[in-house]
Amino acid sequence: MRISSPKLWISLVSMTAVVVAAVVDTDRASPGPLSTVHALVKGLDGGSSCSKCHGGWFSDMTESCLKCHAPIGVQIQEKKGLHGVVDKALATNCATCHGEHHGESFAVVNSKSFSFAGVADPKAFDHLLVGFEMNGRHSELGCAQCHENADKVVLTEGKSRFLGLDQDCASCHVDPHKGRMRVACVECHGQTTWNELHSFGHDRRLPLVGGHGDVACRKCHADGDAHGLEALGESAKPPTPRECADCHVSPHKTEFARGVAQLAGQTLGAGCVTCHLAEHTDFGEASLSVTPVQHAVSGFPLDVPHDQVECKGCHAPNLDGFRARYPGRTSEACSVCHADPHGGQFAKGPFARQECTACHAREHFEPHTFDVEKHALASMPLTGKHVDTACDDCHKTPSEKAPRVFRGTPARCELCHKDAHLGGFDDSAVELRSDRRGTCAACHFTTLFSEIPPPGFDHERWTGFAVLGAHAESACAACHAASPQPDDTGRRFGRVEQRFGPYEGCVTCHEDVHEGVFDRSGLPAEVAGNTDCARCHDETSFRSFPHGFDHGLWTGFALIEDHAQVDCSACHEPRRASENEGRTWAPAAGAACVDCHIDPHAAQFAVKGSTDCAHCHTSARKNYLAFNHDRDSRFKLGDQHRDLACEACHKPYATPEGRDVVRYRPLGTQCIDCHGMNEDVLMPRKRRGDK
Numbered sequence: 001m002r003i004s005s006p007k008l009w010i011s012l013v014s015m016t017a018v019v020v021a022a023v024v025d026t027d028r029a030s031p032g033p034l035s036t037v038h039a040l041v042k043g044l045d046g047g048s049s050c051s052k053c054h055g056g057w058f059s060d061m062t063e064s065c066l067k068c069h070a071p072i073g074v075q076i077q078e079k080k081g082l083h084g085v086v087d088k089a090l091a092t093n094c095a096t097c098h099g100e101h102h103g104e105s106f107a108v109v110n111s112k113s114f115s116f117a118g119v120a121d122p123k124a125f126d127h128l129l130v131g132f133e134m135n136g137r138h139s140e141l142g143c144a145q146c147h148e149n150a151d152k153v154v155l156t157e158g159k160s161r162f163l164g165l166d167q168d169c170a171s172c173h174v175d176p177h178k179g180r181m182r183v184a185c186v187e188c189h190g191q192t193t194w195n196e197l198h199s200f201g202h203d204r205r206l207p208l209v210g211g212h213g214d215v216a217c218r219k220c221h222a223d224g225d226a227h228g229l230e231a232l233g234e235s236a237k238p239p240t241p242r243e244c245a246d247c248h249v250s251p252h253k254t255e256f257a258r259g260v261a262q263l264a265g266q267t268l269g270a271g272c273v274t275c276h277l278a279e280h281t282d283f284g285e286a287s288l289s290v291t292p293v294q295h296a297v298s299g300f301p302l303d304v305p306h307d308q309v310e311c312k313g314c315h316a317p318n319l320d321g322f323r324a325r326y327p328g329r330t331s332e333a334c335s336v337c338h339a340d341p342h343g344g345q346f347a348k349g350p351f352a353r354q355e356c357t358a359c360h361a362r363e364h365f366e367p368h369t370f371d372v373e374k375h376a377l378a379s380m381p382l383t384g385k386h387v388d389t390a391c392d393d394c395h396k397t398p399s400e401k402a403p404r405v406f407r408g409t410p411a412r413c414e415l416c417h418k419d420a421h422l423g424g425f426d427d428s429a430v431e432l433r434s435d436r437r438g439t440c441a442a443c444h445f446t447t448l449f450s451e452i453p454p455p456g457f458d459h460e461r462w463t464g465f466a467v468l469g470a471h472a473e474s475a476c477a478a479c480h481a482a483s484p485q486p487d488d489t490g491r492r493f494g495r496v497e498q499r500f501g502p503y504e505g506c507v508t509c510h511e512d513v514h515e516g517v518f519d520r521s522g523l524p525a526e527v528a529g530n531t532d533c534a535r536c537h538d539e540t541s542f543r544s545f546p547h548g549f550d551h552g553l554w555t556g557f558a559l560i561e562d563h564a565q566v567d568c569s570a571c572h573e574p575r576r577a578s579e580n581e582g583r584t585w586a587p588a589a590g591a592a593c594v595d596c597h598i599d600p601h602a603a604q605f606a607v608k609g610s611t612d613c614a615h616c617h618t619s620a621r622k623n624y625l626a627f628n629h630d631r632d633s634r635f636k637l638g639d640q641h642r643d644l645a646c647e648a649c650h651k652p653y654a655t656p657e658g659r660d661v662v663r664y665r666p667l668g669t670q671c672i673d674c675h676g677m678n679e680d681v682l683m684p685r686k687r688r689g690d691k
Contacts, residue, residue, distance in 0.1 A: 032101030035108050036154045041068075053100070065094040071163050081130050081163070086117050107153060109161060132167050136191030146172065180230050188217065188229070205241050210279035220247065243269030244276075251322040259297030284322065300331045304363055313337075332357050345407035350377040380411035384446025413440030420449070420489035428462045449490070465503075469539030479509065505532035513583040518554055543584070557591045571596060602661045635669045649674065 039045050044052055054061045066073040075081035076091050083091045090096060097113040099106065114122045119129070123143070127134040143150040149161045165171065169185035183201070190196050197217045202208050208215075221229045226239050244250075246269060250257050254268070261271020275290065276283055290311075292302045300306075306314075314337055315325045329336050334356035351358055359370040375382045382389075394416070397404045410416050417440065429439040443462070445451040460466035481494040500508045510533070512519075518535075527535040528547055536554070538546045552558030559566075573586040589595040593613035605611050616627040630636040641649075649667065652660045667673070 033103045035100060035102065035106045036104040037108060038100065039104065040154070041157055062092045062094055071160070082117055085129055090116065134191070137193070138191050177230065207278045210277070211281045212278055243267065244272035245269035248272065251326070253298070253328055256298045256328075260294050263294060263297070284325075286317070298328070300329055300333075303331075331362065334360075341403055342406060343403040345403070345405075349407060378411075385448075386446055413444075418489040420487075420491040424495075425462050428464065466539075470541065471539050506534070507532070523554065555588075555591060600661065601664060602655050602659070604661075604663075604665045633665075635667075 033039070034045055038053075043049055051064075053064050055064050072081075072083050072091075075084040076088065078084055097116040098108045100108065111122060114120075114125070117129075119125055125143075138146075146165060147162050149155055149159055152161070155161060169175075169189070170179075173185075175181075187201055188197050188199055190198060199208060199217070206212060217229065221227055223230055225231065227242060231239070250272065257271055258268045260274050261268050264271060264274040266274060275288055275294075280288075292307070295302050302309075314329075317325070319325045327336065332355040338356065346352065346354070356365070359368050359374065360366075361369060372382045372387060380386075395404050395406055395409055425439060429442070440449075443452055443457055445453055477494075479496050479499065481499050483492050483494055486492050496503060496508070502508070506512075524535070525531060530547075536545055536547065536549055538544050557563075568585070571588040575584050575586055592610065593599075594611050597613075599606075599611055599613075601611070603611055605615070616625060616632070618624060618626055647662070650662050650664055652662050655661050
C-alpha cells in the first residue's frame, strides 16, 4: 500500500508527537502536593504515579477515580444517591467538583463540591435528592449524628463520609417488632415520634379519612388478631380484606342491607359503602340520601302518596337513636306515622295486630274498604235488612271531638230495636244472653220480623205454654187477633191479654165449667207436676183424663161397690150440644143419696132437711145396716125388745103420694104407745129375722 496522501502523513506525524509528549509527561513531577486523604493512599504520592488517578494509555481519570470509589459508580449507573441524580456529564467529571494537588489542608469534599451538585448549603442538605424524605426529629439532628465521618477532615482508607448508610429504620433504630413486619417502618411511623402512627399504603384497602382518620391502629389491628400488625408482617400472604360488616354492626335489617348491596353489585358485608363513604364521620349525616329504588328494598316503596313526603316527615331527625328514627316500618305500618282516628277501638278483637290497610286503601283513607265480609268478623255479621243500612245509622259520633263509635256499638237486636213483646220474653230469654246477636234473633230473621226460621216458634220455650193437642190445631189468630194498624214497633200480631186479659192459666181463655169446685181448700194444687185444669185434663180433649180421675178426692164422693160399676152418664147426663162454657156432661144431681135415689123412709131421718143415708147404710157390705137402736134412737132396746123383729114395731103406712113407707119416726116411746090398756098379755113376741 502506498502512503502518498499529504493528509495521511500529517496525521501520522501529529499522533507520534502526542505520544512522545505523553511519554515525556509521565515522567514529569506533580503540579502540587496531594490532599491528605489521597496522600495517605499507598502508591498515589510520587512523581511517577499520576496515571493511577489520571489514567494511562487506555483509560481516563474518571475510570481511575471509580476504581477506588466504586460505590459512586454504582450510584451513577443506578441513578441513585447524589451522584446518580446530578447531570451525568457532571457526575463523570470528578475533577469538576473534587479538586486535588492543593496541599494537605485541602478538603476534597467542600462547599464548592456541593454547590456544583446544586446544594447551596451542605448543612441544609435536602435528603430528597438522595431519595430520603427527612423531617421531624431527623431535622433536628446534626449530620455527624448519622454520618459519623461527616465532619472529619481526613478519612482513613476504606471509610466514607456520607455513603454506607441504609434508609431502613432498623439500620439505626432497634426494631421492637423483632423483624416480624414485612412493611417498612415508614409505612406506619413518622419521623417525629414512634407513637404517631400512620399508613401511607392504607388507601389500597381503606382510605384513613373521615371517621376512619382518627382511629388508633391497634383498634383495628390488635396483636393476636388475624389482621393484627404483627400478623400482617409475619404472613407471606395477607389475610382476606375485611368488609364493613367485619368491624361495624349494621342497624339495618338484613333484607334491606342485602338488597341495597345487590343493587350496587356489592356483597352484603361491603354494601355499606353504597350510602356511607369512608369520608363520613357519622353514619347518620344529613347529606346521606336513599333513592326510591333503594327505599323499596326496605319493604316500603315510596308510592303515592308517600312519594311526596320529605324524609324528615317520617324519620324525625330529633329522635334519639337509629331505631327511633328508622324503626323498620313496612308499607302496612300506617299507625306508626298516622294518628288513630278510631281512638284505639280496634286494638282488640279480630282486627287487632292489623294495620289501617285492612279496612282502607293505601292511597286514601276514604272511602273505606270495610265490606260485608269483613263486617262478619265483627260481633255482628250484616245480613238481610242490615246490609242496606247506612254505616252512620249504627255508628254514631258522640261529639265533635270524639271518634265515631265502632267497637262497642250495640250488636244485640234489643239494643237497637224496640221490644215488640214489651218484655214478655225477658225471663225465658235468660239462656240467650250470651248470644251475640241478641234474643230477637232466636225467632226472627234479619229480613222481616214476620219471617221465623225453622223449626218455627217454640211456644212452650218462650211463653211457658206448650201448644199441643187441640191448641195446635187452632190458628194463631184464635188467641192473637191481628190489629188493623201496626203499633210503634211495627207489630200487627195481637197479644193474648188484649183479648183475654192477663194470663192466669186455663181460665184465661176457658170458662171454669166446674165453677171453682176443684179449687176449694184441701184439694191438691198440683198433680204430677201439672196445675190448673191440667191436673185432670190434657190439651187433646176435656174428655181425656191422662192421670185418671179420683172421684173421691175431687168430689168427696168415692165410687165404690155398686157406684164403681155405674157408667158416668148414669149420674152425669150427656148433653147433645156443647153449651157456652163447653161442657158436654151435665153436673151430677148431688153427692147425697137422695140426689139420685128415692128416700125409702120419706125423709123420716132428715136432719135440717137433709138425709144422710150413709149414717146407717154403707156399700162396703151389701144390705148391711149400721143402725144402732140404742145409739141412734130415743128408745133403747131392753132385754124384752132386743129380740123382736123390726117390723113388730115399725109398720108400713101410705104416704100422701100413695107410696107405702115403713114408719120409723116418729113413734111413741111409752109402753102405752104399743101396748093397749085393756090387754092383759103382751103382744106376741117375734124375733128379728123370723118369717
